[in-house]
Amino acid sequence: MTNVKLRDLPVRDMGTLFGLVLIFATFAFVSPIFMESRNLVNILQQSSINACIAIGMTLIIISGGIDLSVGPVAALSAVISASMLAAGVPPWIGMLAGLAVGISCGVVNGVLIAYGGLQPFIVTLGTLSIYRALALIYTGGNPVLNIPSEFRSWFGNSLAGLPMPVIIVCIVSALAWVLLRKTPIGEYLLAVGGNEEAARIAGVPVALTKVTAYAISGGLASLAAMIVVARLGAAEPILGNLWELEAIAAAAIGGASLLGGKGGIVGTLLGAIILGAMRNGLTLLNVQAFYQLLATGLVILLAMLVDRLTRGRA
Template sequence: MSLQILDKQAAPSLMSRVISACLHTRELTLLLMILGIVVMMSFVTPYFLSASNFRAVAVGMTPTAIIVIGMAILLASGGFDLSVGSVMALSSTVVALLLLAGVPMPVAVILGLLLGAVAGLVNGILITMIGINPLVATLGTMSIARGIALVLTEGFSVSSLPPAFGYIGKASLLGIPLLVILTLSLIILFDLAVRHTRFFRQIYFIGANEKAAMLSGIAVNRVRIIAYILTGVLAALAGVLLASRLMSGTPTAGNALELQVLAAAVIGGASLRGGEGTILGAFLGVVFVALINNAMTMLAVSIYWQMIVIGAVLVCAVALDMLVRRQST
């Protein structure tokens, strides 16, 4: 009788450990899921494994992959930014307008990145200095940034940009688009920085326990403001690169992009409660979401159903995060 009781207690314990191990090795689990999608889709349609399809997926996900770097860092600090899509569109539009006005290309690009930094600074001040909830603050700046982009262009795309501006967006190196090379370089750079530099480790301390971080001498508000500025600059960079690829500034670009970025970051291991997540994991989350979208497109699934799927993926990712939390306590 006692052996049966022990067996019943051991079975859930073993299952619990297996589930916990899978959840805590999120990057490996994601990689296996990505490989699973690739294998499954290769049997469904012969076009999925084509070089042209992978090139299109890789180039198409570059804005999300760049922005998710900042989002993962913000989530690790205990915050988030819902204005990233609008900041990307505003930066794209402003750079295009500056180029049409005859502003030199380097100056226009720098001003576009500064615009993203200002948006991040505003978010940081509203959240840290004034004490507005990140949800409310970034929803407000999201609406403002999108509104400014629409006012400047009256809702129309800004085209006829100088041909030289499209170099980065169109060029390739050894058959690999420069956009993809730049994005992968940023992923590697920031992943190493997050793992090995003192500043980014402070972000994790703040997200894990803000009071303890303050008592240990970390300037919490300053670090958080810098994190928001960095996220704004990355969103602006994504907008500049998008404008270079499309050769136009689009005020409606990045609509609902923040949902995909959040979903990818949380799927990759970031926690809405802060203190967790890696840049590599967030990037794998972007790849996972991009492959899901690509698979549904190839299967002729309606764009409206794609939105439902992404929303469901986000909910499942958050539920997964809560399960990990409960398993670790």
């Protein structure tokens, strides 16, 4: 069963890629500056945060779960790490602390789901409130400012014309792809999401696999938070509002099935870029925000229909 799915994934990715090319071609046709390299770099940069979150989300969705708490996890790790940075802690320690907070939040989600036997949607809905509350309580609602420039420059640099966030996301994607396609963990994720009972009988460590997925998602949420903090020079407790929905949208456009067992890193990346390109192009065309929202919704549904057609019977 898994083999069949692995074989038809590239076809699905080709479909997403085709959609991306179509969107780019349309915008390039109507807006002369859309294809300028500066604008293309803009699109990648603006998609990178969502892509980073969406990669973690994809791993969880493949395992049959969902993580609604990514935004608040990002906010909590951002404010904790930023307070340490502002207090003069060496930047790399501040960053590691932020990542540790994110991974811990993910582990809490995973343990409640895998060992507590609770539904992922409900658990992460609960922690969505809890982590947001902790971030607000910790800061009293105020942003943390005075981020040292050394830390900011780590993520503000460019390499070969590509902004650091884009490069980081490329590396993260490559690692996630290897994890999913070349390691046992990837097989476990697909197996657990495809048929949990069968996986358990076949000897897959189901609980551990789930906790791992949520820990990775938490870690990636805090990595995205570090990028945002460095870019904005401030950490806000309200950061990350609605990130979960954007990430789910990217994964879904990229072919992940919310029933589990299906999804891929390449597709999700393309999905994130599609969403970023839509926003960019529609802004260049001076389309008002309400219609941008409408267009995004239509693209998601269209992608689902294409999914249905290319896959045949689901």
